Amino acid sequence: MKFVGLALVFVCTFGGLLIAMHFDVPKFMGLVSVILAALPGEFVIIMGCAIAAFLVANTSETIKGTIKYFSALSKPEAYDKEDYIEMLSALYTTLKLAKTKGWLALEQHIENPDESELFSQFPKFQHNHHAIVFVCDYLRIISLGNDNPFELEALMDQEIESIEAHEGHPGHAVQTMADGIPALGIVAAVLGVIKTMASISEPPEILGKMIGGALVGTFLGVWLSYGMVAPIAAAMSTKAETEVTYFKCMKVCLIAFLNGAAPQVAVEFSRKLLPHHVQPSFLELEEVLNELPSPA
Secondary structure: OHHHHHHHHHHHHHHHHHHHOOOOHHHHHHHHHHHHHHHHHHHHHHHHHHHHHHHHHOOHHHHHHHHHHHHHHOOOOOOOHHHHHHHHHHHHHHHHHHHHHOHHHHHHHHHOHHHOHHHHOOHHHHOOHHHHHHHHHHHHHHHOOOOOHHHHHHHHHHHHHHHHHHHHHHHHHHHHHHHHHHHHHHHHHHHHHHHHHOOOOOOHHHHHHHHHHHHHHHHHHHHHHHHHHHHHHHHHHHHHHHHHHHHHHHHHHHHHHHOOOOHHHHHHHHHHOOOHHHOOOHHHHHHHHHOOOOOO
16 A cells, blocks of 8 residues: 555545646646656755765664665565464463473573474464563573562663654655755755756747756755655554554563463463454454463
């Protein structure tokens, strides 16, 4: 749907222009030819400067994260229902092992999760490096005797805030770029006017096209900003929010368990945190959990 929306920006812009010109196709094509003639230079000035400013303003980590988050156009959310079911199943199995056999039974799994037979039952969760480290770090702290739920919840909240800032920065950086693009469009337009004034002796029909070409910069800056770059930034920020939800879900489960909830109840607390469109039903999750092998 993201690509459909971007395509509609083109269709509505030029379709609306054609309607405004009362379907006068020759005049429409003449106007489009003026835009296309000025487009390469204006585009280089606007987007070239915008990308250059983006590179100056952001760290290499943010730049890499921005490239990664362009996937929001094809995959708007970081996780789907199956991913959450697998994560909840992994947490349930882990907490059930701790409940039945004690925290020492978890040591071999949390010290080397990449080779853990327990986590290997849940390959997507096991290969999610940041998620598995998040869970194993807190399980390690708990197994060492630091099981105060209030202290751990405060620590988790601080870490999740850090994750939220990190994951949200690419979208924020692209939005900042979008905010500056209209001004760069004015720069391109001013340069076009300067070029036109240098040719003031030309006949009116030539000057008219040159002035129209100069104004393409203003049009292009506003159009690219609000029609293209800003929506992409919003899509990135939305996907970042779903990434953070995954960690909040794990936090709720662990804290509920530390407060005395049984593993299945702790997982239920976590399930209720999920947005409805990715939230498995109580019976759906219960069926999956009942089919899991006993942890060893």
